[in-house]
Amino acid sequence: MNVTVIGATPRDPRESNSSRIAASFAKGVMRAGSQADVLMLANRSQWSAAKTAFFRNSVVVFVLPVYNAAIPGLMMEFLEELETEIRADKHRIGTKRLAFIVHSAFPEACQRRSCEDILKVLTKALNGEFAGILSCGDTFGMNFMERLKTKRMLEFEEMGVKFVAHEGSFLFAEAAEFTGSEYMEEEDAQKYARMINRFCRHVSEAKGCTESLSSQPYA
Amino acid sequence: MSLLIINAAVREPSAVAHIIQKLTEKTQHTQVVNAEKLKIRPCRGCIACMETTPGICCIQDDYEDLLKMYLEYETVVLISDTSLNFLNHKMLKILERRLPLVTFLVHVEDGDLRHIPRYNKKMKFMLIYTGQADKSLLTTWMDRFAKNIGAVSGGVYHVSEVEEFSV
Numbered sequence: 001m002n003v004t005v006i007g008a009t010p011r012d013p014r015e016s017n018s019s020r021i022a023a024s025f026a027k028g029v030m031r032a033g034s035q036a037d038v039l040m041l042a043n044r045s046q047w048s049a050a051k052t053a054f055f056r057n058s059v060v061v062f063v064l065p066v067y068n069a070a071i072p073g074l075m076m077e078f079l080e081e082l083e084t085e086i087r088a089d090k091h092r093i094g095t096k097r098l099a100f101i102v103h104s105a106f107p108e109a110c111q112r113r114s115c116e117d118i119l120k121v122l123t124k125a126l127n128g129e130f131a132g133i134l135s136c137g138d139t140f141g142m143n144f145m146e147r148l149k150t151k152r153m154l155e156f157e158e159m160g161v162k163f164v165a166h167e168g169s170f171l172f173a174e175a176a177e178f179t180g181s182e183y184m185e186e187e188d189a190q191k192y193a194r195m196i197n198r199f200c201r202h203v204s205e206a207k208g209c210t211e212s213l214s215s216q217p218y219a
Numbered sequence: 220m221s222l223l224i225i226n227a228a229v230r231e232p233s234a235v236a237h238i239i240q241k242l243t244e245k246t247q248h249t250q251v252v253n254a255e256k257l258k259i260r261p262c263r264g265c266i267a268c269m270e271t272t273p274g275i276c277c278i279q280d281d282y283e284d285l286l287k288m289y290l291e292y293e294t295v296v297l298i299s300d301t302s303l304n305f306l307n308h309k310m311l312k313i314l315e316r317r318l319p320l321v322t323f324l325v326h327v328e329d330g331d332l333r334h335i336p337r338y339n340k341k342m343k344f345m346l347i348y349t350g351q352a353d354k355s356l357l358t359t360w361m362d363r364f365a366k367n368i369g370a371v372s373g374g375v376y377h378v379s380e381v382e383e384f385s386v
Contacts, residue, residue, distance in 0.1 A: 011264035076305070076307065077308035083302070114364075125304045183331070213323050216337055219290075
């Protein structure tokens, strides 16, 4: 199986979680004996190769962060360009399985649901075959906690192996469990918020911010 | 009542012009922004506006004027074309640049974790769209989008529904 993995974040690939996740997932795909191309939309020079790989391979996995409860505008722009090419020469699309890895900073699954619904609609609009979503929360800490990052990357690699075992699909129980809880218990959420806020202040100071995080420059 | 209309639609120009006219007739204080004339580059996702320069985006373009306008008007009406049954990339990119409206800090509201709004202003966002789209999907999305920035949704309407909504 040849799998195209497209990182659909506008963030610099050297710093983005999508980039790390895409690389780990592709590693798992290759460990399972399949081929994987990883391309990042943040790098405009890779758009042409991403389009070629999209049309060449029958399985495509987009890796994206939730932006505004939706997909990043950059990804939509790419899909619009694909649609234009598909319309121009419809038979090129063939039977394409589209799968997605969606991640959000906050842990609750409810934060990603709107984005997931949009991805299902987009798949249909592109005449693709929906091959499921690997939905993952709490990625914020991965930027700062090395141990957490290592653990999560191994999990994504394993999911790459299982994705191949399920013939290029996330439509299996373990992938669904990856999502985690829909909501947090109130007490846990409050505790999480306090922890994150301490962490945010610390990170901000470490990066040289001297302003209050709540400052209102345009008030 | 004050109204900020951000028009990013280029399709169905006569229907859009008609709806803008209707909206401006009904409202005392209105500003219409033609998004095509704004220089708004896409968000880079660097979160500097939350982390290192709170409330200020590191990309210096026309976003700043838009941000000030969000704070000045009671209701924001977004007019957008659609693609693949959802908002097109132009409107998504404009909305991504609203990130400085929230802080890095989080709280729990209605049972969900959310970033704390930066300003003490309850904004209302409405969406008017052209073309074909999944209205129920847009409505669900708009509710979530509004919640995430501490605003309320004023609903989603197709440009042909001009008589059906009020601000």
